[in-house]
Amino acid sequence: MSNSQYQTYETYGPNDPYAAVYDPHSAETVAYGVQVAPTLPTPPMPVSYEDPYRPAYELPEAPAPHSGAGRRAARRRKGRGAERPDSAMRRLLPQALVVAFLAGGTTAFVAKDKAIELTVDGKPRTLHTFADDVTELLADEGVDVGAHDVVAPAPGTELSSGDEIAVHYGRPVRLTLDGERREVWTTARTVDGALKQLGVRAEGAYLSTSRSRPIGREGLTLDVRTERAVTVMADGRSRTVRTNAATVGEVVEEAGITLRGQDTTSVAPGSFPRDGQTVTVLRITGTKEVREEAIPFWVERTEDPSLFKGTEVVEQAGQAGLRRITYSLRTVNGVRQKPRRIRTEVLREPRTQLVKVGTRPMPMSVQGADGLDWQQLAACESGGRPDAVDPSGTYGGLYQFDTRTWQALGGSGRPQDAPAAEQTFRAKKLYVQRGASPWPHCGSRLHG
Incomplete structure (x- = not known):
């Protein structure tokens, strides 16, 4: 509360007998903020005239009653005696006003003052303040609070004399709890207090530091492993x-x-x-097993315009490769597990098979043989199946060619691997050369 209410006393003149009555900065203090004015002094009396109120025994000797001076003095005493009550009241009124004003200011001063107990981070102190609420008190005392600090009662709460204010500073704790890392804030000042505040069960737990260790404003790093029940089967x-x-x-x-x-x-x-x-x-026991496996070869096909469509000729036969594989064989708790491949070694690379594929259109007509019944001949020789092979493996195809005759007629590979149209075309060429003699049992079917 400001002391400006007492500045009104500075308006008295330098010769005023009441100018030095009360100075709020030098008055005696009976309690913090409560000041009492000293007893007002009696103003000095003028020295240029005689005090009419002096007691009779102090008055100078009176002149004779019949003298002129005596009669004049008597009249003055009578006149002043008649004016005495009003004059005394006029002199006492300013003093009474000053005393009343000081009494009212002191009452307001005392009403604004509050005795507060402020505890900051566990350190209490009692102080007097004119602050209206908690926020103003903390600002006056230079106590800064952040988002993680706790103030009780809350900032903004109105203050009354006798209130207790507590400020608890927040402290960062880099906590690893049962393997999970996180950062938390606590207002506790020791590790044990932080564990209780965070609800961490510390009985039987492992702590990376002492439970009694204080936590500074900068915080600390804490590793906690709580006690757990684990079952082991073996x-x-x-x-x-x-x-x-x-x-x-x-x-x-x-x-x-x-x-x-x-x-x-x-x-x-x-x-x-x-x-x-x-x-x-x-419980694991294990052995190793080595196996050799074939590596399949690739087949590469290229077009050949000299070969009829549907004809494929193997130019280079493919050959499978060979690899050696090492497997791990394990038994877990007496049960054999699926083999697991742990190493592979190539012993021989596979050789690619090269195949020529004909693109030349197949002629269907052979002069002198087109009008014959080739379907009946094929039915008699092979049952009409282009891939038929006799039991000896010598003859194959619709018309049961042997391989040498087939290749002499321009065919490639084996006759049973060639398309049906090509087999009929080469059978017609053979008929033109040799007639029906290549088919001694079925040749008569050509003529119906």
Whole structure:
């Protein structure tokens, strides 16, 4: 509250007897902000005339009553005595106004003053303030609060004398809780307080630092692994352990189980063990097996205009390659697993088969043989099947050519592999050369 209400006393003149009555900056202080004015002094009396109110025993000797001076003095005393009540009132009125004004200002001053207990981050102090609410008080005291700080009661709350204000500063904690990392804020000043505030169960837990360690305004990094129940299955037995271990492998060791050779667990040994998790130990035995397998060859076809359409000639026979494959054979807890390929070695590369494909149009007419019944001949020789082969494997096709005769007529490969139209065309050429003699049993069918 401002002291400007007392500035009205500066308007008295320099010779005014009340100008030095009250100075708010030097008055005696009986409580913080409560000032009491000293007793008003009696103003000095003028020295140029005699005090008419002096007691009779102090008056100078009176002149004779019948003298002129005596009569005049008596009249003055009588006149002044008649005026005395009003004059005294006029002199006492300014003093009474000053006292009343000071009393009213002091009452307002006391009403604005409040005794407050302010606790900042656990450090209490009692102070007097004229602030109207919590926000104004914190600003007056230079207490800055941020988004993560807690003020109780809340900023903006009106103040009354006797109130208690608490400011709790927020502190960042880089917390790794059971393998999960996050950043949290706490107003607790110790690790133990932060754990309680964050609802972290600390009984049986692993802490990377002491629970009593103080947390500064800059915060700290904290790793917490709570106690969990994990069941380990091994060798036909079940073991449940309570642990705050960081990995499944550590849990298995705590259960008194030893992994040997290729043994492992059903979950990765380096993974974080969860509460209620069941871990199975896998006893593994294994061997290796080597096998050789053929590598299929590729077939490459190229067009050949010298060959009739539908005719394919193998220019280079393909050859399969050979590779050696090593497999891992495992038995897990007595059960044989599917072989797993672990290495491949090529012993021989495959050779590509080259094939010529005819694009020349096939002639259908041969002079001197077109009018014969070739369908009946084919039905007699092969049952009308272009790919027919006799039991000896010597003759093939519709008309049962042997390979040498077929190739002499311009055919390529085997007759049973050629199209039906080409087989009929070459049979007609053979008839022109040799008649029906190549078909001694069925040749008569050509003439119906």
